Amino acid sequence: MKRFETDAIVLSSCDHGESDRLVSFHSADFGRLRGLAKGARRSKKRFANVFEPCSLVRLECREKNSYLWIEACKLVEPYLPMRADIEKWAYAALFSEIVLAMVPEGEPHPAPFFLHKETLDRLERDKDPQHVLLLALLRFQLLMGYMPALDGCAICRRSLKTAQKWFLQPAQGKLVCIDHFSRDSGYIALDIGTLALIDYMRKIPLEKTWRLQMRREMRAPLLTGILDWFRYHTRKEIQSVKVLEQIFPSCGIWSSKVDGAAGRRRRLQTQC
Numbered sequence: 001m002k003r004f005e006t007d008a009i010v011l012s013s014c015d016h017g018e019s020d021r022l023v024s025f026h027s028a029d030f031g032r033l034r035g036l037a038k039g040a041r042r043s044k045k046r047f048a049n050v051f052e053p054c055s056l057v058r059l060e061c062r063e064k065n066s067y068l069w070i071e072a073c074k075l076v077e078p079y080l081p082m083r084a085d086i087e088k089w090a091y092a093a094l095f096s097e098i099v100l101a102m103v104p105e106g107e108p109h110p111a112p113f114f115l116h117k118e119t120l121d122r123l124e125r126d127k128d129p130q131h132v133l134l135l136a137l138l139r140f141q142l143l144m145g146y147m148p149a150l151d152g153c154a155i156c157r158r159s160l161k162t163a164q165k166w167f168l169q170p171a172q173g174k175l176v177c178i179d180h181f182s183r184d185s186g187y188i189a190l191d192i193g194t195l196a197l198i199d200y201m202r203k204i205p206l207e208k209t210w211r212l213q214m215r216r217e218m219r220a221p222l223l224t225g226i227l228d229w230f231r232y233h234t235r236k237e238i239q240s241v242k243v244l245e246q247i248f249p250s251c252g253i254w255s256s257k258v259d260g261a262a263g264r265r266r267r268l269q270t271q272c
């Protein structure tokens with residue numbers, strides 16, 4: 001029987017049996033974790049308000065018979081001001097959904113956890129939360145190894161500095177020049193400055209990420225591309241985009257569906 005403590009962010013929770021709750025966490029020391037909180041539905045005292053999604057907690061767990069039992073859970077930061085702002089809350093929920101699907105269970109990889117925690121801190125206090133979300137998602141793709149080399153065309157090897165306009169296919173992780181771009185394959189058009197900024201993120205520590213400024217007109221194509229990347233790898237829709245579609249009904253970033261090739265084509269026509 002193994003006992004351990006770790007900082008963690010609550011990802012989701014659901015009822016389990018008559019009296020328990022099954023909770024997923026993004027932990028600092030063990031990647032994604034799933035544990036049972038025995039009696040959590042009956043006893044409100046022992047686990048009072050600690051399993052709200054996006055809360056930062058201190059977990060005490062016990063591993064027995066290949067199950068994880070939550071012994072204690074202490075609320076460290078509930079991010080209450082962020083919860084009161086529906087736009088910020090939707091971005092935090094979107095980031096958590098992506099973590100839930102992409103971070104492996106039980107594998108120590110602290111960098112994505114610290115990115116997640118910093119993202120919640122920044123969303124709470126930054127005046128441009130959509131930009132925070134974009135920087136966080138790009139950094140997450142880099143950390144998880146999904147960002148391709150951004151030094152030139154993946155097909156003809158033409159170098160980045162030989163052209164201003166480039167085409168990134170986030171789902172399959174491919175950057176190509178204008179000669180090798182195909183309209184039907186989920187490419188987004190990006191300028192050389194934006195690509196250089198994304199590449200620069202590989203070389204800087206997390207705290208400097210938030211100082212980067214993505215050009216405003218590049219933000220929508222990048223967010224669209226990241227959502228396509230997620231849908232391609234998980235074959236899932238992100239539930240929190242439904243809230244974002246209601247907040248921003250005509251912005252067109254959040255509305256593409258799984259395998260929505262027609263939607264992608266429409267967006268490309270407006271971007272290129």
Ligand SMILES: [Zn+2]
Nearest residue numbers: 153156177180
């Ligand atoms: Zn090329």
